[in-house]
Amino acid sequence: MEASTVAIVTGASRGLGQALVTSLLKSGTQVISIARNENAELAEQASACGAVLQQVRADLSDPSAAQACADRIAADLPRQAQRYLLINNAGTVEPISQAGDLADAGAIAQAFNLNVTSVIVLIASFLRATPAAADRRILNISSGAGRNPTPGWGVYCATKAALDHYTQVLNAEDHGVRVASLAPGVIDTGMQAKIRSSDSSQFPSVERFAQMHEQGQLPSPEAVAEKILRYIANDSFGTTVLDDIRNHA
Template identity: 40%
Template sequence: MTQAPFPPQLTVLTGASRGMGLAMAGQLLQPGHTLLCISRQTSDTLALQAQSTGATLVQWSQDLTQGEAASARLAQWLAGQAAQHFTSATLINNAGMIPRIGPLREADAPDLAQALRVGLEAPMLLTAAFLRATQGWSATRKVLNISSGLGRRAMASQAGYCAAKAGLDHFTRCLALEEAQKPGGARVCALAPGVIDTDMQVQLRGADATAFPDQARFAALQSGGLLSSPAEAATQVLAFLARADFGSQPVADVRD
């Protein structure tokens, strides 16, 4: 029995070179799909997988601290796509970084600025470019912003990361109100993916406990086996994205 072809979908994914982003990219490489990955580094593994699955993979080595350049490049690339070919077009803002862990008074200014640019400024600029470029498309359009429980719960020595994720949540709420007023507006959601065993978790549990009061809690998450693998988290996030009611809640948690 011949398997039905996958409907052609377009996905733009940031932070695809490692962790959950890399796992999501691998799962998105389905026959007939087009995936644009925007990361600091490209992946030979993804390139080989794309060849074997029949997916179209485009990889950009792009510094997301330069959000204006990234968004302009995205707008130009989308303008060159055959819009009528795709049944859906999705932007997943996954890239993020934790600035130096410690009290804000001890923050390194360039490090903090970089984290805010990657975690908040770039997603806003890329989303604006994506929505402008696709506003005439008939495809279902979605924006998924990967948030965090720390955007909704304050934590000492994490002001930069918490602020970026809280800003991500709130700009998504604003965006949902805007898109709801437009016929065929995009469906949007800021989604917390749960606690995942990634490089960020290594940073948190390896931090100096005298500078980070919650260090022991993050260490206990690992020792207690409470962390999801990147692949498991990616599966959950993409299943949430595929739900018929995606976007009904502009801010959500994959565990709800």
């Protein structure tokens, strides 16, 4: 018996992505997870829940790997589900540097490939592979950094701004899907640990993030994942294309 909902989640091996997959599996959703590495814990959870989990290994910062991944998912995607979800969660905050030191073209290209290019390619496959009659929803995990300039995050801000604008274009094209680009707020993940280790000369806001962590102000990935899944399941999803989870209970 096929699941009524099929979800694709990128960046699923840890942090928010892992928390999203865990919650989806508990709800009986069939999940296709995409990450650089497989996650044994998720496999165990799927088995315990009796849910279907397909883990796809792919480095989405590599354009050829992202394309191959998108093509594979399009070919394997079940065609009889009532609802299809695509959650583009994978992303990187690196390189973190002031403008004068952003001289590594390869690192910059990798960030754009992961944060923007792979999203566009996966969405194209999702649109082609899912039946038009189904309830299709696309959620791009963005950031407040795409809407507010942050010194030291030139690349991250640029990629998230590009993601936001692409989502608006996708919505304007009206493909019969509901779409949103969502800022999830600051979460207690590995990305935050990386941010807190930044050089203050390159990222002047590092102390503010360190204080948030020390004062216990960072919500867990699990708590944020639950809010995001309630948000994407709501009948109003897609009404606000550029959104922030902090606007929702």
